[in-house]
Amino acid sequence: MSFTAYFFLTLIHHFKGERSISGIYHLLKGKKSAQTIQDSVLFNVQPFFQSLEVITRQDLNKMCNECEQSNLIQSVGDGHFRLTLSGLAYMNEAGEHFQLPSGLAYFHHSSTAKRFWKRLKLTVQTMSNLIRDEGRFLPVTNDKEPLEWTKRFLKKAKLDRQELAAQLLNELQNSLQTRPNIEADIFVLQLSGYKQTGLTLMQASELLNIDYYEAAVLMTSCLRAVSQEINDGKDNYPLLSRFLEKSDSKGLTASTHKTLTFIKKGLTIQQIAQYRRLKESTIEDHLVEIAMYMEDFDINTFVSREVYHRVKTVLEQQSIKRLKPIRDIAGSDISYFQIRLVMAKESVGKHD
Amino acid sequence: MIDTILKETFGYERFREGQREVIEDVLKGYDVFAMLPTGSGKSLCYILPGYVLDGLVLIVSPLLSLMEDQVQQIRMLGEKKVAALNSFLTPQEKDDVLNSIRFLRFLFVSPEMLQNNLLINRLSMLKLSLFVIDEAHCISQWGHEFRPDYLKLAQIREAVGKPPCLALTATANPKVRQDILNYLDFKDDRQHIYSVDRKNISLFVDKLANVEEKIKRTIKIISSQPSPGIIYCSTRDWTERLANQIRMKTDLHVAYYHGGLSSDDRLAIQYQFLNDQLDIICCTNAFGMGINKPNVRLVLHFHYPKHMNAYIQEIGRAGRDGLPSAAVTLYTDEDDLLPQALIEKEYPDQPMLLRILNRMEATGAKAGTKGCFSIMMEEGASETAARFLTYQLTKVFPEEHKSEELFSKIDQTIKLRKQKKISELYEVKRWLATTDCRREAYLNSFQEKLSDKVPCCCDACGCLLDDFVKVDPVIKETQRIGWQVRLRKLLGLDKIDHE
Ligand SMILES: [Zn+2]
Numbered sequence: 080m081s082f083t084a085y086f087f088l089t090l091i092h093h094f095k096g097e098r099s100i101s102g103i104y105h106l107l108k109g110k111k112s113a114q115t116i117q118d119s120v121l122f123n124v125q126p127f128f129q130s131l132e133v134i135t136r137q138d139l140n141k142m143c144n145e146c147e148q149s150n151l152i153q154s155v156g157d158g159h160f161r162l163t164l165s166g167l168a169y170m171n172e173a174g175e176h177f178q179l180p181s182g183l184a185y186f187h188h189s190s191t192a193k194r195f196w197k198r199l200k201l202t203v204q205t206m207s208n209l210i211r212d213e214g215r216f217l218p219v220t221n222d223k224e225p226l227e228w229t230k231r232f233l234k235k236a237k238l239d240r241q242e243l244a245a246q247l248l249n250e251l252q253n254s255l256q257t258r259p260n261i262e263a264d265i266f267v268l269q270l271s272g273y274k275q276t277g278l279t280l281m282q283a284s285e286l287l288n289i290d291y292y293e294a295a296v297l298m299t300s301c302l303r304a305v306s307q308e309i310n311d312g313k314d315n316y317p318l319l320s321r322f323l324e325k326s327d328s329k330g331l332t333a334s335t336h337k338t339l340t341f342i343k344k345g346l347t348i349q350q351i352a353q354y355r356r357l358k359e360s361t362i363e364d365h366l367v368e369i370a371m372y373m374e375d376f377d378i379n380t381f382v383s384r385e386v387y388h389r390v391k392t393v394l395e396q397q398s399i400k401r402l403k404p405i406r407d408i409a410g411s412d413i414s415y416f417q418i419r420l421v422m423a424k425e426s427v428g429k430h431d
Numbered sequence: 432m433i434d435t436i437l438k439e440t441f442g443y444e445r446f447r448e449g450q451r452e453v454i455e456d457v458l459k460g461y462d463v464f465a466m467l468p469t470g471s472g473k474s475l476c477y478i479l480p481g482y483v484l485d486g487l488v489l490i491v492s493p494l495l496s497l498m499e500d501q502v503q504q505i506r507m508l509g510e511k512k513v514a515a516l517n518s519f520l521t522p523q524e525k526d527d528v529l530n531s532i533r534f535l536r537f538l539f540v541s542p543e544m545l546q547n548n549l550l551i552n553r554l555s556m557l558k559l560s561l562f563v564i565d566e567a568h569c570i571s572q573w574g575h576e577f578r579p580d581y582l583k584l585a586q587i588r589e590a591v592g593k594p595p596c597l598a599l600t601a602t603a604n605p606k607v608r609q610d611i612l613n614y615l616d617f618k619d620d621r622q623h624i625y626s627v628d629r630k631n632i633s634l635f636v637d638k639l640a641n642v643e644e645k646i647k648r649t650i651k652i653i654s655s656q657p658s659p660g661i662i663y664c665s666t667r668d669w670t671e672r673l674a675n676q677i678r679m680k681t682d683l684h685v686a687y688y689h690g691g692l693s694s695d696d697r698l699a700i701q702y703q704f705l706n707d708q709l710d711i712i713c714c715t716n717a718f719g720m721g722i723n724k725p726n727v728r729l730v731l732h733f734h735y736p737k738h739m740n741a742y743i744q745e746i747g748r749a750g751r752d753g754l755p756s757a758a759v760t761l762y763t764d765e766d767d768l769l770p771q772a773l774i775e776k777e778y779p780d781q782p783m784l785l786r787i788l789n790r791m792e793a794t795g796a797k798a799g800t801k802g803c804f805s806i807m808m809e810e811g812a813s814e815t816a817a818r819f820l821t822y823q824l825t826k827v828f829p830e831e832h833k834s835e836e837l838f839s840k841i842d843q844t845i846k847l848r849k850q851k852k853i854s855e856l857y858e859v860k861r862w863l864a865t866t867d868c869r870r871e872a873y874l875n876s877f878q879e880k881l882s883d884k885v886p887c888c889c890d891a892c893g894c895l896l897d898d899f900v901k902v903d904p905v906i907k908e909t910q911r912i913g914w915q916v917r918l919r920k921l922l923g924l925d926k927i928d929h930e
Contacts, residue, residue, distance in 0.1 A: 217702055219695065219698060220698065221698065272921035275706065275708070276705075281696075
């Protein structure tokens with residue numbers, strides 16, 4: 080039995096045959112669609128959202144076939160599966176050897192964690208070279224955002240190089256100490272420095288002799304938990320807390336971005352739809368996307384606090400899986416759009 | 432003066448063969464065609480003039496991966512005024528580059544980007560000191576990465592104020608050379624041609640009975656040969672399979688590299704290789720362009736390349752430090768099937784072509800539109816085939832509207848192209864089968880003569896692979912040390928073992 084199979088069966092169990100393998104795939108990949116976000120809240124699987132971005136469809140299908148052949152899951156039609164009784168027993172037994180890495184629970188740090196990692200990789204590499212007076216090296220990424228960010232970070236830093244490196248080392252040690260050794264190993268093996276290139280995740284998993292997908296989940300867990308640790312104790316992490324700084328609206332699709340600029344100018348959904356000759360529902364989709372992408376996007380204009388709490392309370396009752404019954408309970412004065420907005424916010428972080 | 436710049440900016444004492452001659456002619460304002468062998472420091476020929484001439488050096492570079500490496504290389508010199516424009520940038524990033532263009536010293540662009548009017552406009556308002564075409568063999572009809580965008584280069588050069596032009600390549604036979612000069616509209620030009628022969632690389636070819644034998648032989652060779660080494664495979668899948676085999680059967684540090692990896696992973700593997708953290712890299716031809724690692728001792732072709740040009744480019748990554756190195760090609764009869772199939776896939780076959788043309792006529796879909804492209808794909812054309820066809824319809828035969836005429840003309844073109852590619856493939860096969868000196872044979876295909884005999888030339892001349900003695904591995908161990916120690920080594924000033 081592998082960790083990955085356990086991971087997969089757990090998800091099948093949560094979805095109870097109501098979502099297809101495709102749905103699981105999008106959840107693991109962290110697809111930023113209203114549907115996927117909605118599912119993660121409805122089925123109470125937020126920790127899994129974007130927890131295994133490196134999974135391929137091919138591998139997921141393969142795993143699915145294997146589990147079906149071993150009679151652990153059975154098809155209920157159209158790409159949907161349920162655990163069989165032996166599958167359930169198997170999963171429970173496996174649950175004694177494996178557990179879901181605890182850091183996954185901090186799913187609201189999902190995008191923060193990724194940003195954190197890109198910036199950190201580059202900063203560690205740069206510091207490692209600078210303290211040895213090496214100014215010429217090839218950066219570990221070509222991505223613009225972390226490159227620009229690191230440049231600004233170093234410029235603004237008040238400490239000299241040696242002190243800065245010592246402080247960074249100290250904070251990294253303290254934050255990683257809160258994690259299991261295996262997670263910290265995976266984390267540090269991927270870091271590059273002076274005349275030393277870090278391993279890829281695949282190489283790290285080979286060196287540590289664990290399954291690639293398990294390593295990927297552990298890495299996700301580590302990043303989220305470390306982000307949480309830093310966020311909780313900003314005073315203890317004066318440097319690292321800066322790595323969590325929010326990003327701006329980059330990452331939205333161009334069309335959504337346009338909607339955002341109109342919203343900022345104070346236009347209503349109807350006005351934007353009219354002006355852009357799009358359906359109102361399309362604009363609403365954009366807003367749901369914005370709500371889950373931008374942590375600081377304020378949805379108060381669309382959802383009052385009172386409504387927000389009413390919907391949230393209903394959401395917390397796990398038994399409900401569809402928008403309609405949520406509305407039936409929460410109140411017919413609430414629109415589906417409002418429910419989706421609340422779900423979007425709930426998926427990325429707390430809002431009160 | 433150029434000697435001082437060479438020393439102060441680049442840290443070199445001396446020019447390598449050809450560099451001085453080329454640079455001097457560039458500085459005099461001639462149009463220059465230069466053929467310098469791979470690994471001879473071609474890029475210096477335009478970077479150095481950038482520090483002498485007044486104005487922007489514009490470099491047209493055909494391959495994206497290459498472009499990124501080139502930009503990095505220049506940044507490593509401490510130069511900040513360098514940027515690249517290509518279709519992989521976001522609109523925002525493109526804007527950033529366009530807005531900062533007048534502050535730049537070096538700008539790399541892909542040929543497609545030169546079709547952008549805004550860019551041409553901006554460029555025409557600036558002073559361009561030099562117009563560089565890198566990997567110029569690509570712009571020949573006879574070249575291998577030929578793209579229609581190249582045909583307009585002369586026109587574009589005119590539009591941006593006709594700055595002097597430098598065309599650089601590592602490999603181009605006389606036919607290709609003439610083509611390049613024509614396309615670029617070179618008049619009063621200077622040509623510098625240096626031999627493609629790399630004397631410190633010994634050539635070996637080995638025919639095996641089947642794939643299993645080939646894998647065995649590969650493992651035997653890399654176990655006894657000096658590393659680091661590069662192994663070229665023709666598919667992504669094979670790079671992974673072979674790397675796994677090697678990992679299981681040897682204790683060498685091995686990694687695979689292909690276009691399917693994420694860009695950060697590609698960088699990591701590439702840097703590990705540059706840093707001597709890997710013995711062997713199994714890769715597709717996506718690896719190697721622009722990579723300047725002096726101490727590669729072995730280039731092994733697990734699948735043979737599609738043409739001699741690619742072969743020369745790829746083995747040219749060995750022995751850039753001038754020390755003895757080996758180029759080994761292994762092949763089996765089965766290997767003949769794949770390249771043939773790949774060539775077939777690059778073009779629509781006759782029934783497919785007919786179906787596409789008929790559908791276009793029936794639906795009124797115009798060539799060059801998205802809709803037309805999807806018709807081609809729906810009829811089973813590969814992406815390359817669809818792009819080829821679109822080019823034929825929009826650029827070569829835009830005036831031809833009769834379906835039958837169009838069909839026979841395009842069909843004719845396809846036949847010629849295929850013939851050419853297959854004949855190039857046969858050239859490789861003939862070379863593999865030859866019992867004469869391999870070096871002489873490949874120089875012949877570039878219409879060169881072997882000047883003097885090389886000591887350890889090739890298997891046909893009696894050179895043995897066993898003459899290459901394995902030395903101590905250069906690899907730094909990635910031992911299993913705890914994360915705390917590793918982190919302190921990265922960021923602490925604890926003395927590191929290799930300091
Ligand atoms: Zn010979």
